[in-house]
Amino acid sequence: MKIAISKASGSKKYERYAPWLRRVRGDTDTVDLAPITSLEATRVIRECSGLLLTGGEDIEPWRYGMREKASLCTCDPTRDTLEWALLEEALKRKMPILGICRGMQLINVFFGGTLITDISLDVPGSMEHRGEEDDARHTVSIVRGSLLENIVGTMEDEVASSHHQAVEKVAQGFCISAKAPDGVSEALECEDSEGKPFLLGVQWHPERMVEGSSLSIPLARRFVLEAEGYTSSQ
Numbered sequence: 634m635k636i637a638i639s640k641a642s643g644s645k646k647y648e649r650y651a652p653w654l655r656r657v658r659g660d661t662d663t664v665d666l667a668p669i670t671s672l673e674a675t676r677v678i679r680e681c682s683g684l685l686l687t688g689g690e691d692i693e694p695w696r697y698g699m700r701e702k703a704s705l706c707t708c709d710p711t712r713d714t715l716e717w718a719l720l721e722e723a724l725k726r727k728m729p730i731l732g733i734c735r736g737m738q739l740i741n742v743f744f745g746g747t748l749i750t751d752i753s754l755d756v757p758g759s760m761e762h763r764g765e766e767d768d769a770r771h772t773v774s775i776v777r778g779s780l781l782e783n784i785v786g787t788m789e790d791e792v793a794s795s796h797h798q799a800v801e802k803v804a805q806g807f808c809i810s811a812k813a814p815d816g817v818s819e820a821l822e823c824e825d826s827e828g829k830p831f832l833l834g835v836q837w838h839p840e841r842m843v844e845g846s847s848l849s850i851p852l853a854r855r856f857v858l859e860a861e862g863y864t865s866s867q
Contacts, residue, residue, distance in 0.1 A: 737834025
């Protein structure tokens, strides 16, 4: 079984995604799609059983109708193009998809939602969501009855956070299933996931959290389980 990772190299932080998945299944094979072209990546993903969209730079604001906010963002247009194509291909193939941090934001924008371009400027009284040198730490509250609650089995826990943007307008057909104490959105899922391929976004970094956290390994376990099911169905 092979998992496609949108970016899994370039720094030690990016290199944590693959080992995180292998903590629940040691023989999980992964492929880093960042170094190759969008065309080649869409061919490679056809051999995979799941897509993990990882954290990173801001998404180009023109993609969600806020071109005037470009000065507040640090973007990588090549990566945006690549991951847009990957998401299209994975959705077409009804492949399990997990979005982390930027990955959650990309899912929301792809389906027509918008982003808060800078939490500290646009959310009065907001808390720190990005540390100076390390991840910020804060709690998140999970919506009862959500897919996320079903996966993690808890209503609240602490997360590792490193972002200055967040979901603003939620894409049609989706809902927010976790929030930070200041109201910032922390998880995104389909309003009705029954009978649909697995699709979930979380704003925090489970791959950088301790193994005992209910908001880390359970997410990897469910995603790998979904990928196994996809493999079996092909």
